[in-house]
Amino acid sequence: MTLQNIIGGFCLPEIPNISATASIDDTLVIDAGTEKVHFILQVPKTGTVTHLGFRVGTITTGDDLKVGLYTVDPSTGHATTTAYGGMVAGVVTPSANTFHEVALGTNASVTKDDIVAMSVGFNSFVAGNMKISAMAAAIARAFPHVIHLAFKYGFSPLCTLKYDDGTYGALDCLPCASSEAITFSSSSTPDERALAFTPRMKNRIAGFWLLLDADADCDVVLYEGTTARATYTIDKDIRASTAARIFTYRFSTPHEPTVGADYFLAVKPGASNVTLHEFTVHDAAMMNLFSGGSDFTFASRSDGGSPWTKDATRRIWGGLIIDQLDDGAGGGGGINSAWGSIR
Structure with missing residues (x-):
């Protein structure tokens, strides 16, 4: 079994058809x-x-x-x-x-x-x-x-x-029970808020997307458990608007996650506030009505502590950019993906 390139990559969960504030x-x-x-x-x-x-x-x-x-x-x-x-x-x-x-x-x-x-x-x-x-x-x-x-x-x-x-x-x-803007910093409890997921198949994570109001610089960290595997620092001065918008970035080095391991795509601000957009559902089973389903949920922690605290009825508006998938067989070539947002 071999990882094959997906031309252009795709987002999982997909970027939804929502307003800039996910209202x-x-x-x-x-x-x-x-x-x-x-x-x-x-x-x-x-x-x-x-x-x-x-x-x-x-x-x-x-x-x-x-x-x-x-x-x-x-x-x-x-x-x-x-x-x-x-x-x-x-x-x-x-x-x-x-x-x-x-x-x-x-x-x-x-x-x-x-x-x-x-x-x-x-x-x-x-x-x-x-x-x-x-x-x-x-x-x-x-x-x-x-x-x-x-x-x-x-x-x-x-x-x-x-x-x-x-x-x-x-x-x-998008059957949200609520859609919320959460403002936090390194002095908040929790001070890291994350998309929690467990890979079901071999893939390669190239980057991420987030609905964020980055009024301060902040790190976005891909963790395997509590070990950082990739980090990107968002610069507050390089953005189209001072309001909440969708950011998409690529990590300098893509990461091939371990199938079955716990991963967390976390927003980690410094001393100044950033605002991350999140949503909740009425019942955990309703998360399966969103792109990615219940494989993607919410997690948080404070002061680099372990373990992460998960919540199956909450998720950040964010996701992964995946540029390679296991073909289940082997061989070369690329997979042309036109997957996109329909929700």
Whole structure:
């Protein structure tokens, strides 16, 4: 088995289609009995859906919400009022700025590739006024997408489908429970925040990407356990903006990680603050809906201590640049990769 060049390399996790601050959009207000937010989706696999997940942002006036799956009119692209898959909608009393996973009143029998609407509205409107969350996109989405009232938006849906086998269907969206900007320095606890991962196959790590506001110089260190294998120092004066942006850099020497070992791509600031962007999920299994899946999670430590503390429900907005992969056989030549960001 031989490592083969991937022409141009690729990012894992991929660079997502998010705004510069990875912000959750909370502009989708519902405040009347007929108002709804619809997430227009493609069913990822055939089976039985038991729970629907979505996020509520600001609540001005509380009221119970109803969420269900409905058919989509192929002539207009809008949600209908016809229940899909024999489901009966679920009801929840929402909390502000919270991801809710709601059991359906009757499960939905779903068929792979069907186009459906996950619709969120009031169960029996009294005086509700609140915002339903979506994910802001750097490049507007054509599909999957969001409909608010009668208007179609290119936001990334922020929702989940849970099946009766406990798995979540991949909807090519970003179901964040939160997206946060964490400011820290060498005097913070923790003072290193990292992407934790364990390689499953031979590869070569050429560099990294991060969503970062680097208002001070900082090191980005690739650790195997607690041993530094590669380091890059980000210079705060060499960047396009003083706001948060995506940085991509290559290490001076690529590293071939050990399969099965614990690795950490860590941001290590000095005495001055930097701001790293991170996200959380409602359930650790939902990390499999993001590029890289649950193989990539969050870790942190303080003062160079050991061991690292991991969190399976959190991840930094960051990833690896990989320029070689094991071909599983041997021989020479290159692999031309056009892998990119679709989420």
